[in-house]
Every structure is written in C-alpha cells, then in structure tokens.
Amino acid sequence: EAGVTQFPSHSVIEKGQTVTLRCDPISGHDNLYWYRRVMGKEIKFLLHFVKESKQDESGMPNNRFLAERTGGTYSTLKVQPAELEDSGVYFCASSQRGSPLHFGNGTRLTVT
Amino acid sequence: AQSVTQLGSHVSVSEGALVLLRCNYSSSVPPYLFWYVQYPNQGLQLLLKYTSAATLVKGINGFEAEFKKSETSFHLTKPSAHMSDAAEYFCAVSFPTGNQFYFGTGTSLTVIP
Numbered sequence: 547e548a549g550v551t552q553f554p555s556h557s558v559i560e561k562g563q564t565v566t567l568r569c570d571p572i573s574g575h576d577n578l579y580w581y582r583r584v585m586g587k588e589i590k591f592l593l594h595f596v597k598e599s600k601q602d603e604s605g606m607p608n609n610r611f612l613a614e615r616t617g618g619t620y621s622t623l624k625v626q627p628a629e630l631e632d633s634g635v636y637f638c639a640s641s642q643r644g645s646p647l648h649f650g651n652g653t654r655l656t657v658t
Numbered sequence: 659a660q661s662v663t664q665l666g667s668h669v670s671v672s673e674g675a676l677v678l679l680r681c682n683y684s685s686s687v688p689p690y691l692f693w694y695v696q697y698p699n700q701g702l703q704l705l706l707k708y709t710s711a712a713t714l715v716k717g718i719n720g721f722e723a724e725f726k727k728s729e730t731s732f733h734l735t736k737p738s739a740h741m742s743d744a745a746e747y748f749c750a751v752s753f754p755t756g757n758q759f760y761f762g763t764g765t766s767l768t769v770i771p
Contacts, residue, residue: 549701550701552701577757579759581761586667586763587763588662588761588762588763588764589702589748589750589761589764590761591758591759591760594757594758596757601757602757602758637701637702639702641757643757646692646704646707647702647704647759648704649694649701649702649703650701651699651700651701652701
C-alpha cells in the first residue's frame with residue numbers, strides 16, 4: 547500500500563508570507579494527525595482529524611494556523627502569516643482506530 | 659498528565675556493542691508504548707509497540723524493549739549495534755481511551771566503526 551505522503555518536502559519562505567502544506571494519508575485511514583518538531587525538541591501534537599471532522603485541535607499554536615480535511619481524504623495545513631518561530635519539521639500521520647501511527651517524511655519549513 | 663522522557667539526546671556506541679536507549683513515561687492509566695525510528699530524510703517508522711500483552715516486545719532489525727510498570731520504563735535495546743542503526747529514535751505513549759500520541763524529545767544514535 548502507498549504510505550503517507552507529504553508535499554512539499556522543503557519550503558523556505560519569508561516572514562509574513564503564507565505556506566500551505568499537504569498530506570495524503572493512507573487510503574482508508576480515518577484518523578489523520580499533524581505534528582511539529584522544532585529543532586532539538588519533542589514532536590508536538592497539533593491536531594487530529596477523524597474523517598473530515600476536527601477531533602482535537604488543542605495543539606494548534608495560534609490562529610495563524612488553519613488545517614482542513616475536506617471530504618475526509620487529504621489534509622492541508624496553512625500558516626498565514628508565517629513567523630520565524632514557525633520553522634520546524636511538520637509531520638503528518640494517519641491510522642486506523644487503535645493502530646500505530648504511519649508517518650509521512652515530513653515537510654521542513656524554514657521561515658527567514 | 660501524560661509525558662515521555664528520553665534520557666540522553668545523543669548516544670554513541672561502537673559497532674557490535676550493546677545499544678540501550680532509555681524511555682520513562684508518566685501516566686495515570688495503563689499506556690500503550692511505542693518506539694519509532696527516523697533515518698535521515700525519512701519519516702518515522704514503527705520499531706515496536708507494547709499494547710498490554712507480553713512485557714518483552716520484539717521489533718524489527720533486532721531491537722526489543724521491555725515494559726516495566728514498577729519503573730515506568732520502556733527502554734529500547736539491541737545486543738549488537740550495526741552501522742545501519744545510526745538514526746534518531748523516539749519513544750511515544752498513547753492510551754486505549756484516546757487517539758493522541760505523546761512523544762519524547764528523541765535520542766540520536768551514532769555507531770562508531
């Protein structure tokens with residue numbers, strides 16, 4: 547089966563610009579998660595979708611971050627406007643209920 | 659509150675030596691525990707998982723981990739390190755009642771020839 551795919555793999559933008567990250571989960575996985583790792587720190591939860599519904603968005607840093615999962619398939623995470631502290635690696639993961647997470651390769655975001 | 663602590667952000671071992679990566683968790687309910695590995699420029703891959711069955715769990719690539727409730731630990735071991743084991747390792751915890759996973763800060767393993 548195809549794994550979780552993320553696009554782009556790298557993004558370099560200037561402070562104040564907008565960036566949209568995309569995640570395609572494994573087909574049939576209802577659960578989709580976004581995580582972020584800032585350099586040297588732990589992987590932190592951002593939010594969790596079950597199908598197209600936001601189950602938990604308690605980890606979203608602020609209202610500059612907007613995640614969507616229209617139709618319950620792929621998801622996008624938009625950062626607008628980007629700030630320097632948003633730099634990091636953004637991981638997407640998907641799972642069936644009760645199963646381990648399957649991760650994508652991540653998007654490395656650099657805000658300059 | 660739930661959390662995961664990985665002692666040692668960097669660990670170096672000689673090729674052929676024992677690998678020991680430490681993970682302790684805090685939880686008010688019985689947890690599920692996982693070890694993930696991240697090779698350079700790749701996503702996280704599941705190494706092994708504990709979900710309340712046998713306390714000694716065997717994973718891929720010769721790794722294993724033992725759940726010790728009394729010590730709230732889930733340390734990862736491998737008897738003999740190989741050069742290809744060089745990667746970053748993450749311990750994670752989740753719970754049967756929910757879908758959220760909590761990760762440690764990661765341990766970078768270097769294998770010295």
